[in-house]
Amino acid sequence: xxxxxxxxxxxxxxxxxxxQYDIDSYIEGKQPVIMEIYKKCGLC
Numbered sequence: 001x002x003x004x005x006x007x008x009x010x011x012x013x014x015x016x017x018x019x020q021y022d023i024d025s026y027i028e029g030k031q032p033v034i035m036e037i038y039k040k041c042g043l044c
Contacts, residue, residue: 019026038044
């Protein structure tokens with residue numbers, strides 16, 4: 001079960017553009033979203 005909303009989709013697109021050559025910063029920026037998904041799925 002994955003929860004999506006417009007804010008996360010927009011952030012992903014913005015971050016992909018901003019950090020297109022810096023994968024470490026992109027992953028660091030996605031960490032809060034990923035942790036939220038883990039919590040909602042009971043994995044964290």
